[in-house]
Amino acid sequence: MANLYLRLHSCLGLFLLALSFYTRLPTPLHLDYQKLPQASIYLPLVGWVAGGVCALVFYLAVLVWPPMTAVILSITAGIFMTGAFHEDGFADVCDGFGGGWGKQRILDIMKDSQVGAYGAMGIGLLLLLKASVLSAMPAAAVPLVLWAGHSVSRLPPLLLMRRYDYARVDSSKGAAAVFKPSAKDLGFAGVCAVSPVLLLPTGCWLAALPVLLVNGLLGRYFHRHIGGYTGDCLGASQQVAEVVFYLGASALWTFI
Numbered sequence: 001m002a003n004l005y006l007r008l009h010s011c012l013g014l015f016l017l018a019l020s021f022y023t024r025l026p027t028p029l030h031l032d033y034q035k036l037p038q039a040s041i042y043l044p045l046v047g048w049v050a051g052g053v054c055a056l057v058f059y060l061a062v063l064v065w066p067p068m069t070a071v072i073l074s075i076t077a078g079i080f081m082t083g084a085f086h087e088d089g090f091a092d093v094c095d096g097f098g099g100g101w102g103k104q105r106i107l108d109i110m111k112d113s114q115v116g117a118y119g120a121m122g123i124g125l126l127l128l129l130k131a132s133v134l135s136a137m138p139a140a141a142v143p144l145v146l147w148a149g150h151s152v153s154r155l156p157p158l159l160l161m162r163r164y165d166y167a168r169v170d171s172s173k174g175a176a177a178v179f180k181p182s183a184k185d186l187g188f189a190g191v192c193a194v195s196p197v198l199l200l201p202t203g204c205w206l207a208a209l210p211v212l213l214v215n216g217l218l219g220r221y222f223h224r225h226i227g228g229y230t231g232d233c234l235g236a237s238q239q240v241a242e243v244v245f246y247l248g249a250s251a252l253w254t255f256i
Helices: 002-022 038-061 067-082 085-099 103-111 117-136 142-152 156-163 173-177 183-194 202-226 231-253
Strands: none
Touching: 002 038, 038 067, 038 142, 038 156, 038 183, 067 085, 067 117, 067 142, 085 103, 085 117, 085 231, 103 202, 117 142, 117 231, 142 183, 142 202, 142 231, 156 183, 156 202, 156 231, 202 231
C-alpha cells in the first residue's frame, strides 16, 4: 500500500509539472523541476485539460453567438491557457525552415524571438484553417472534436522524441525536450491520447491515422534538414497534428 501511494504521488507530481510547464494554470509551487523531461509523457493528459476548457467555452458561447464566433472564442481560450506555447513553436519553425539554408542557419532563425514573414503567414493560415473547419461542423459535434483533437495531437511530439535526437548542442528553452520516452511511456501516453477519440462516432476514429502519417513525414523532414528535432519542432508537430485531425474528422463526419 505504501508503494502504491508513493507511485501515485510521483505520477501526480509529474502531471502537475507538465501542467505548470505547458499551461498557465496555477499549480503547487514546490515541484521538482529536475524531473520536467519525464513529465512530458503526460502531454496527452494536459491535452485533456486544454481541450476540455476549449470545449466548454465553445459549448457556452454557441448558446449566444454564431458557431464561427464560438469557435474563435474557444481557440482564443486555448491560446490564452497555454500561453501560445505550441503556436510559438509552429511560427518559429515556419520562419526557420522557410527562410534558412543549412542546419545552423535554420536553428539560429528559430532561436530568434522575433516573428518573421513566414511565421506570421504560417500561424495566420493555421488559425484560419482551424476556425473554418470547426465552424463548418455541426455545433453539437465541435466540443467533443475539440477535446479529442487537443488530446491526440499531443502524442506526435512524444513519437518524435522517441525516434529522433535533439538537434541543438547548446542549452535552450527546449532543453526539457531532451528525453526519450520508453515503449511503456509511449503506451501510457497513447492510451491517454486516443481515449477521447474513441468517444466519437466510429467512422471518425480514422481521423487519427492521417495524424500519424503526417507526423512521420514531418519527423523525416526535420531529420533531413537539421538532424533531429528542437522544442519548436515539437510545438509545430502538435499544431500540425491538431489541424490534420480536425480536417480528417470534418471529412469523415460527412459520411456518418
